[in-house]
Amino acid sequence: MTNGAVIESTFLTNSFYSGTGYRNRRVLTNVTSSYQSQRKTAKMLECVFNLWPESLITQAIIVGITAGFITYHIFKKRPALPPGPRGWPFIGNLREIQKGDPLELFSTWIEKYGPVITVKFGTWKVVILGRIDVVMEALVQKQEAFAGRPQTYSGDAFTAGSKDIVNGQYGPRWKLHRKLASKALRQYMTSDNLPRKISQSLNISTALMLEEHGPIDPLPFISLAVFNILYGMCFDKLCADTKDETFTFLMDSLKGLVENFGSGFLEDFIPLLRYCPTAKFRRQLKYIAALTEHIKKEMEEHKETFVYGQSRDFADAMLAAQKEAIDEEDPALLSQITDTHVVQTMGDVFFAGIDTTRNTLHWCLLVMALNPDIQKKVQEEVDSVIGRDLNVSLSDRSRLPYTEAVLHETMRIRGIAPMGIPHETLYDTSVGGYELPKGTGVMIFHQGLHFDPDQWDNVNEFRPERFLDASGKMAPKPKSWLPFSAGRRVCLGEIIARPDLHLVLAGMMRACSVSLAPGETNDFKPAIPGFACLPRSYKVVVESRS
The missing domain is CATH 1.20.5 (Single alpha-helices involved in coiled-coils or other helix-helix interfaces)
Known part of the structure; x- marks a missing residue:
């Protein structure tokens, strides 16, 4: 014993x-x-x-x-992160951020501590860049060092293991993936498909708006116009009205997805919840699955009818680029670009494009309703370029500088994503004289750039003329105007978004005049202060200009 x-x-x-x-x-x-x-x-x-x-x-x-x-x-010497507000144990600066408008708070901190600051989102320390010189140092001069994306559990779950381009981690596979998508977009833009889709979409949406009697909420009609452009561009299909089943299903799913994001997911911070997810996380997976399954179905249909050399839409162009790459690229690397990657890319272009474009145009229409003098100038310009049939072409853009300036000023003063998408350093680097270790989260304060008094005069004044030269033509792009970001992570869809926004705004102003509904008031402020700059719901009276 x-x-x-x-x-x-x-x-x-x-x-x-x-x-x-x-x-x-x-x-x-x-x-x-x-x-x-x-x-x-x-x-x-x-x-x-x-x-x-x-x-x-x-x-x-x-x-x-x-x-x-x-x-x-x-x-050993540990890199000292840039200065910033001290914060509380465990929660960092979240208490201050959640009290009011975080963007105003970031502006105050940047004014106090300098253009490179550290903010603590709980235990996650993020470096925020708030002046154009440090932003260009990071995104252009040292673009590879800042090309990473923070990898989260929710991000992986929602993008099939970060197989999309927006959230995918920078590396050989990502670069090939981006190359294929960029090639497909360029191939698509060489045809007249995009202006034809814009013309068709404009005719459908403006006709529906003018059929309404009395004040209307313009967002459903703007959404239909943008949806049809991108749905037509991606899959060569159109929806006839706002009650179309495909349109309502996809827009409801997209709305649920965006609203459900809120302030993030607990699963990213409490690993045990990954085995028993919250109801919010399960709802998000449901929305993601619905949207992804629809794209999968469309891509399968395209594969069955795909003919190399006959590009009907972006889906065909993507399949063609994938086919061409087989003989040009390393087979071992190409094998990693699966059908899942292609579906995720289509989702990036389609759904991300719809949400940002429709909300930007929603702001633009509010600008027109609040500023009749600006609306009149736009209409005088578009009347000399676009006919009543609303058939537009990409060449029209150079003859619509004031309309483009209005669009640029809207994106400056009411950018949809004022903090952009977070970056992450891929190795030890520096910015603004501060050392940043590998894996540091970095955010670009786009609103800070767009409201920098050293770069813009009268920053709170809506003045499209600031983007024009003495002859009334578009001046060179101001260096501190950066709604599409820059460097390795510059927006993939910029090549589509800029003509899309420009010509839709011009076409709507050619067909309609808008004014705020009687009794309607709007101070042009965002619906909710925070990381997404969206307009409050408003109603307008629409009158035909034919």
């Missing part, structure tokens, strides 16, 4: 007669557990001592290496 067994037997016998068996059994369990733990520790130490070399020289070398290793990690 072992010593532990003897102790347990004696203890239980005495406890039985004393009537305190249950309580003492718990004490005994602790004593026994402690005893067994001590025996294991003794055996481990005995093992270590047996391995310890007898040679004094070898012992000295081991002790020296160990001491050096410990000293290095205690006293």
Whole structure:
């Protein structure tokens, strides 16, 4: 019988007669557990001592290496992140951020601490860049170092393991993936498909708007116009009205997805919840699955009818680029660009394009309603370029500089994503004189750039003329105007978004005049202060200009 067994037997016998068996059994369990733990520790130490070399020289070398290793990690220079607000334990600066408008708070901190600051989102420390010189240093001069994306559990779950372009991690596979998508977009833009889709979409949406009597919410009609352009561009299909089943299904799913994001997902911060997800996380997976399945179905239909050399839409162009790459690229690398990657790319272009474009145009229409003088100038310009049939071409854009300036000023003063999409440093680097270790989260404060008094005069004034030269033509792009970002992570869809926004705004102003509905007031402020700049719902009266 072992010593532990003897102790347990004696203890239980005495406890039985004393009537305190249950309580003492718990004490005994602790004593026994402690005893067994001590025996294991003794055996481990005995093992270590047996391995310890007898040679004094070898012992000295081991002790020296160990001491050096410990000293290095205690006293090594650790990069000091840029200054910023101190924050609270565990929650960081979240308490201040959630109290009011975080963008105004970031502006205050940048004014106090400088153009490179550190903000703590809980335990996640993020460096925010708020002036154009440090932004260009990061995104252009050191673009590869800042080309990473923070990888989160929710991000992986929602993009099939970060297989899209927006959230995918920078590397050889991502670069090939981006190359294929860029090539497909360029191929699509060489045809007249895009202006034809814009013309068709404009005719459908403006006709529906003019059929309405009395004040209307313009967002459903703007959404239909943008949806049809991108649905036509991607899959060569159109929806006839706002009650179309495909349109309502996809827009409802997209609305649910955007609204459900809110302030993020607890699964990113509490790993145990990944085994028992929250209702919010499950809802998001449901929305993602619905949207993804629709794109999969469309891509399968395209594969069945695809003919190389006959590009009907972006889906065909993507399939053609994928086919051409087979003979041009490393087969081992190309094999990693699966059908899932293609579906995720289509989702990036289609759904991200719809949401940002329709909300930008929603702001633009509000600008027209609030500023009749600006609306009149736009209409005088578009009347000389676009006919009543609303057939537009890409060449029309150069003859519509004031309309484009209105669009640029709208994106400056009411950019949809004022903080952009987070970056992450891929290796140790620096910006603005501060060292940033590998894996540092970095955000670009686009609103700070667009409201920088050193770059813009009268920053709060809506003035399209600031984008025009003395002759009334578009001036060179101001360096601090950066709604599409820059560098390796510049917006993939910019090549489509800019003509899309420009020609839709011009076409709507050619067909309609808009004014705020009687009794309607709007101060041009975002619906909710925060990381998404969206207009509040408003109603307008629409009149035909034919």
